[in-house]
Amino acid sequence: GAVVSQHPSRVICKSGTSVKIECRSLDFQATTMFWYRQFPKQSLMLMATSNEGSKATYEQGVEKDKFLINHASLTLSTLTVTSAHPEDSSFYICSASPSSGVYNEQFFGPGTRLTVL
Amino acid sequence: QKEVEQNSGPLSVPEGAIASLNCTYSDRGSQSFFWYRQYSGKSPELIMFIYSNGDKEDGRFTAQLNKASQYVSLLIRDSQPSDSATYLCAVNMVTGGGNKLTFGTGTQLKVEL
Numbered sequence: 464g465a466v467v468s469q470h471p472s473r474v475i476c477k478s479g480t481s482v483k484i485e486c487r488s489l490d491f492q493a494t495t496m497f498w499y500r501q502f503p504k505q506s507l508m509l510m511a512t513s514n515e516g517s518k519a520t521y522e523q524g525v526e527k528d529k530f531l532i533n534h535a536s537l538t539l540s541t542l543t544v545t546s547a548h549p550e551d552s553s554f555y556i557c558s559a560s561p562s563s564g565v566y567n568e569q570f571f572g573p574g575t576r577l578t579v580l
Numbered sequence: 581q582k583e584v585e586q587n588s589g590p591l592s593v594p595e596g597a598i599a600s601l602n603c604t605y606s607d608r609g610s611q612s613f614f615w616y617r618q619y620s621g622k623s624p625e626l627i628m629f630i631y632s633n634g635d636k637e638d639g640r641f642t643a644q645l646n647k648a649s650q651y652v653s654l655l656i657r658d659s660q661p662s663d664s665a666t667y668l669c670a671v672n673m674v675t676g677g678g679n680k681l682t683f684g685t686g687t688q689l690k691v692e693l
Binding site for chain 2: 465495497505506507509512556560566567568569570571572573574
């Protein structure tokens with residue numbers, strides 16, 4: 464149980480294009496999903512908290528117009544990196560917290576490695 | 581002071597030994613505590629969580645929580661080379677708001693043959 468998928472696993476794009484990443488909870492409902500970014504040899508950095516049916520809450524310093532988040536259902540959240548630039552190249556990881564969870568545990572997807580040329 | 585603090589390591593232990601990973605946190609009102617394992621180039625994997633003072637055992641892993649000292653640890657018995665990874669401590673802090681987790685920077689564990 465508690466499986467989270469992400470798609471795509473790897474994407475290479477040209478500077479200026481937009482990239483959409485999907486995060487799905489496969490065997491549970493998730494009222495809340497989270498988006499993280501991790502640069503090489505650094506820790507996880509929370510970008511935003513996504514709640515089903517409402518606007519995402521962004522962490523300080525994260526541009527909400529650049530990183531668009533949509534959480535349309537209890538099993539799907541998407542992150543769109545708009546007008547991507549080389550400095551956006553990173554490992555993007557989503558996590559999902561079961562709606563039925565009591566202790567706010569989070570289960571992570573396998574991550575999406577984004578390379579912007 | 582960092583909100584969740586871990587020694588970055590690397591912590592090297594011989595195969596078969598007990599590995600002890602430590603974590604301290606700043607928010608005394610924190611409710612639940614998590615240990616994640618992250619292999620290089622992969623996403624974190626939940627090992628176990630604890631919310632009551634004392635020990636919680638799951639197979640070769642034991643989590644220990646001392647809320648008075650604001651300290652949580654993870655013991656790995658009979659360490660194997662496959663345990664070599666970065667171990668992340670995460671805390672559900674009251675000041676974090678809602679159900680966010682605050683992560684430490686992780687401790688790199690190396691289990692040597």
